[in-house]
Amino acid sequence: MEFNFLLRMVVAGLCGAFIGFERKNRMKEAGIRTHFVVALGLALMMIISKYGFQDQIGWSNLGLDPSRIAAQVVSGVGFLGAGMIFMQRQTVKGLTTAAGIWATAGIGMAIGAGMYWVGAGTTVFVLFAQKLLHGRFHWLAAPKSDQMTIRFDNEPGNINQILERLKEKNITILSFHAENDANDPSEIILEIFIKIPGAVTIEQLLPIIQELSSVRSVEVG
Structure with missing residues (x-):
């Protein structure tokens, strides 16, 4: 069972690294290492949230909420993403990178929950959207x-x-x-x-x- 957990973390880390590679090529604030660690860490948190308390199931007068850790992590990642946003020459920078960190966290959680296809599919979709929309359509470009x-x-x-x-x-x-x-x-x-x-x-x-x-x-x- 724990080998399966490690596999989930490896897959999540690779998905995060792919997104980070795209961000690094565009010289953004967060690159491969940041996205890799975010996805890997979130997969770990999701595994703990789902399976970390199974040894306590038999205890009397005990209620468990497997989604509780995951919910708190989603809020916590928001602070990490906020650190990517800054003002430069009266223009907001880093919004896409911050959103990418948040999406990478979701990918890590999905794979940590065993939803391989959902996490991997989201990774491909994010990379495809970044490649397609960045600089390809002038009417979408921000001032x-x-x-x-x-x-x-x-x-x-x-x-x-x-x-x-x-x-x-x-x-x-x-x-x-x-x-x-x-x-x-x-x-x-x-x-x-x-x-x-x-x-x-x-x-x-x-x-x-x-x-x-x-x-x-x-x-x-």
């Missing part, structure tokens, strides 16, 4: 935020010209700050935070700004 530093000639109307050019391309301006270059009074430095639609890349945006005659240089990040 991205970034910072640009633009140096341009200190002439009237140049700032408005740059801002209008961005708005023409549906670029949302979150904030901006402009000041004269201390070393070159003829130049203005514009630091601007923008939100870019998912279908637009920063590589597509740079030529739009650089083609303005007043712009001297553009830096991103």
Whole structure:
């Protein structure tokens, strides 16, 4: 019986590692080791929840709830996933990775409960969905935020010209700050935070700004 339990944990760990490998290839916060340990640990918790108290079944005045540990684990994994979420340049990062940790926990629990096909099938479905949806459909891509530093000639109307050019391309301006270059009074430095639609890349945006005659240089990040 315990060999079967070990097999469940191995299968759960492998399923988690597959999901972690996909996340690692996209340079996300949680990779192979994190997903492997989450799936393995959750399979162990599920096995304990189902079978860890069988030696107490014959005790008098004893009531057992096999789902109790599993329910608490689902709540606890939420804290682990929350640690993957953070703000960067006024955009929330890590939501997909956090959801992946939560889904991996469910896969580990399913396999720990002996539902091999459900756990393995969910793993394949998660990997397929990530591969299919990531960057394949532009209308599904989330907006991205970034910072640009633009140096341009200190002439009237140049700032408005740059801002209008961005708005023409549906670029949302979150904030901006402009000041004269201390070393070159003829130049203005514009630091601007923008939100870019998912279908637009920063590589597509740079030529739009650089083609303005007043712009001297553009830096991103």
